[in-house]
Amino acid sequence: MNKFFGILIIGIVLFGCKQKSATENAREDTIGFNQELANELENMAEIDQLVASNAFPPENYSYLTSEQWKIFKDSVFLRNQKRAKEILNTYGFVGFDLAGEKGSRNFWLIVQHSDHNPEFQKEVLKEMKKEVDKQNAISTNYGLLVDRVNLNTGHPQIYGTQVTYNINNGQAYPKTLMDSINVNSRRKSIGLEPIEEYLNGMSEMHFEMNKANYLSKGITEPTLYITN
Structure with a gap:
């Protein structure tokens, strides 16, 4: 009986190890340059920059009042942040290997402007640090996000x-x-x-x-x- 349970336990352990390895391999298989994601991030960053750099409606949005423009800006930041959260859950922080240096920067930019959700920014920081340590993300941008998060959570900035x-x-x-x-x-x-x-x-x-x-x-x- 003891021999039977010993064999059973070993089998369970080996199965668990095999399952973990399969999961890790599946994740590794997803890490490769993703042009579709890079293009999506470029489009997201483009609208982000438009609203972030204009306190008042630019020419293409001159039909909006100042209040309507503010509401539109907030909706852009919120929509981008929600999509960035989905991307983070799927890939972690977007590094150079996944979307190129520009794509990685665009992802960071969207997070940088997600001030309405500092808890999300903090979550991204942890993942970004892993990629910075692997030289797979921009270290200076990491510093900017650290300062942003600190101020958004009532702490002094570092850099x-x-x-x-x-x-x-x-x-x-x-x-x-x-x-x-x-x-x-x-x-x-x-x-x-x-x-x-x-x-x-x-x-x-x-x-x-x-x-x-x-x-x-x-x-x-x-x-x-x-x-x-």
């Missing part, structure tokens, strides 16, 4: 990538930041430039986007940080 602006001189400065003295060493560890250079770039971009307003105040250029 200083999320900024706001001094409306009197156009200068960018980081939102709540942990240990600002050592921020550049943390930024360097993931491939980001020194924060002074980053903030200057953001300041210049912000100034150009709002140039007419600043010129009306007599401000002809943004105030920049001193760099080495």
Whole structure:
């Protein structure tokens, strides 16, 4: 009797191992360049960028009121996030191997703008870190998402990538930041430039986007940080 149960237990263990191996192999088989997914992410990112970069209805949407445009923007972010969740559940974080560097970046971009669901962003961060460690995702984008999640969940940012602006001189400065003295060493560890250079770039971009307003105040250029 004992011999029979011993054989039975061994059989169950071997069957379980075989099933696990089959499941893992099935998942590995799904990891290959997926052009259809890459195309879908490109389309999703295109509409994401349209709504993210326009506070008011652009020309093609001039028939919408400001309130209607805001509702439309929110619907785009929500729809993209729901689809991104489905993709995450199927593939994990979209790496270079699955959709190319552009496709991977597009997936990250959609997650970055899913501020209405920080728990989803946190879930993506865990999966993205695995791909970054394998050099299968963009490490600098990982840093941007870390900061986004931290701020969205009431914590200071780590890398200083999320900024706001001094409306009197156009200068960018980081939102709540942990240990600002050592921020550049943390930024360097993931491939980001020194924060002074980053903030200057953001300041210049912000100034150009709002140039007419600043010129009306007599401000002809943004105030920049001193760099080495």
